Amino acid sequence: MRSLSTDTMGDTTSALSRGGCESLHSSTTSSAEGLRMAQDFTHAPVLLDxxxxxxxxxxxxVVIDATLGGAGHASRLLASRPDLGLMGLDRDAVARAAALTALAPFGARAVVIPSRFSVIAExxxxxxxxxxxxxxxxxxxMGDRVVGILADLGVSSPQIDEENRGFSFSQDGPLDMRMDPSAGMxxxxxxxxxxxxxxxxxxxxxxxxRHARRIARAILAQRPITTTAQLVEVIDRAVPRADRRRGHVASRVFQGLRIAVNDELGELDALLDASVTIxxxxxxxVVISYHSxxxxxxxxxxRRWAEGDCTCPPGMPCVCNSTTIGSLVGRRAVMATETExxxxxxxRSARLRTFEADR
Ligand SMILES: C[S@@+](CC[C@H](N)C(=O)[O-])C[C@H]1O[C@@H](n2cnc3c(N)ncnc32)[C@H](O)[C@@H]1O
Incomplete structure (x- = not known):
């Protein structure tokens, strides 16, 4: 069995052999269906300005967009700074196909790589x-300077809206939820x-x-659960009627499952560790998160990068030789305006944080 990381680098190499321009194809999406999904790809980039x-x-x-999606952020960045190049990563073939179209006007300044962002260093x-x-x-x-990394975490609107992907509790579809439908469980x-x-x-x-134990038991009793509608029904039956408000419980269960299926926290930890080396x-x-x-x-x-692991008492000069590698840009997270x-x-749930490496 190959490791996930070998698979990903394998993808990358195959993109190279095609000059970085991959065709829209994955093992679970027919070319015609994939093309339609890429053409329909509509995702409003959050906190764009x-x-x-x-x-x-x-x-x-070079700026690396680790979560390229439909390249909404990436294309505005390239338009705003003609001296920047862009390397865009995404593990979703439909997103990459949409991004290739959006980035076409920038020619060779932009390259699109099929990859998980946890292997960004490789x-x-x-x-x-x-x-x-x-x-x-x-x-x-372009020279080897990486002057920016953007991670706009989570899923894109088309991933949620396409019922066949199984991310949505409001539409029936196969209970899949993989961002890369060709890999993993x-x-x-x-x-x-x-x-x-x-x-x-x-x-x-x-x-x-409140309902974790009841929902877990109900799910285990009803296995196998193969569709999103079946899961919603199991959750609904496990939760008292008064607490079923507008799918809130189902939304949290779906989010938790999605994060686990795609190992989103492990991916994020690996991305953060690698970022400072790149x-x-x-x-x-710049990281935009949608989950606390x-x-x-x-x-x-x-904070650890900006303040070091200093163990000295607050307000006293540092004598413990802790090292810092840069600074925070703003102490608080940036949030969207009411207008946005x-x-x-x-x-609504977006929180943006920025770190700048030492000069
Ligand atoms: C919120 S969308 C990004 C939208 C993008 N900023 C835009 O303007 O269109 C997140 C994207 O990141 C991708 N993604 C999420 N986790 C990933 C990971 N670990 N590695 C690579 N891509 C990932 C998803 O497939 C999705 O297309």
Whole structure:
């Protein structure tokens, strides 16, 4: 059995052999259906002006969009800074196909790589070594400076809206939830294998404190659960009628399952660890989270980088030789304005944090 990381780098290499331009194809999506999904890809980028402003002062070089989606952020970034190149990563073939269309006007300044962002260090190393696509500006490969990394976490609107992907509790479809439908376990398979204790923890970690035990037991009793409608029905029957308000419980259960199926927290930890090894001086890491567990990880990690692991009493000069590697850009998370939320309700839970590497 190959490791996930070998699979991903295998994908990357095959993209290189096709000049970085992959065709829209995955093992579970027919070409025609995939093409239709890519053409229909509509996702409103969250905190777009804020992201563009945060990268407006970085030195010239390459920005990595670790969650390319339909390239809404990426294309505005490239339009705003003609001296930047872009390497975009996504593990969803439909998103990459949509991004390739959106990025076409920028030619060789943008490359699209099929990859999980947890292996970003390997992808960048391969690009810098010339073994994988790397942005080209005015006919010359851009230098190896990575001046920015953007991670707009979670799922895109088309992933949620397409019932066949199985992310949505409001539409019936196969209980899948994989961002990359060619790899890993589906949500249905995960539920087949999970034990009661782990399922309760998964539900609790996602805010479903009150009914976690009842829901977990109901799910285990009804296995196999193969469709989203079947899961919603099981949740509904497990939760008292008064608490079934507008799908809130189902939404937390679905979110918890999605995070587990895609190992989203493990992916985020690996991305954060790798980011500081990749960023060049004065480069910026911008992360947008939509879940309190993710935002807490981002906040604590960036604070540790900015403040070091200093053990000296607050207010006293540091004598413990703790080292810092950069600074926070703003102490608090940036949130969407009411105007943006009215236009795009998905922006309501967004929390954006930025770290700048030392100059
Ligand atoms: C919120 S959307 C990004 C939207 C994008 N910023 C735009 O403007 O269109 C998140 C994207 O990240 C991708 N994604 C999530 N986790 C990933 C991971 N670990 N590795 C690679 N891509 C990931 C998803 O497939 C999805 O397309």
């Amino acid at each position: 804020e992201v563009v402003a945060l990268f407006s002062g970085v030195p010239s070089g 992808v960048v190393a391969a690009g810098r070594a010339g073994d994988s696509p790397w942005p080209v500006l005015d006919g010359v490969p 589906t949500a249905s398979e995960l539920l087949d294998q999970i034990d009661e204790h782990s399922l309760i923890s998964l539900l609790r970690d996602n805010g479903e404190d 960023l060049s001086p004065a480069g910026r890491l 567990g993710e935002d807490a990880r981002v906040k604590h990690t960036m 939320i009215a236009r795009n309700p998905r922006a």
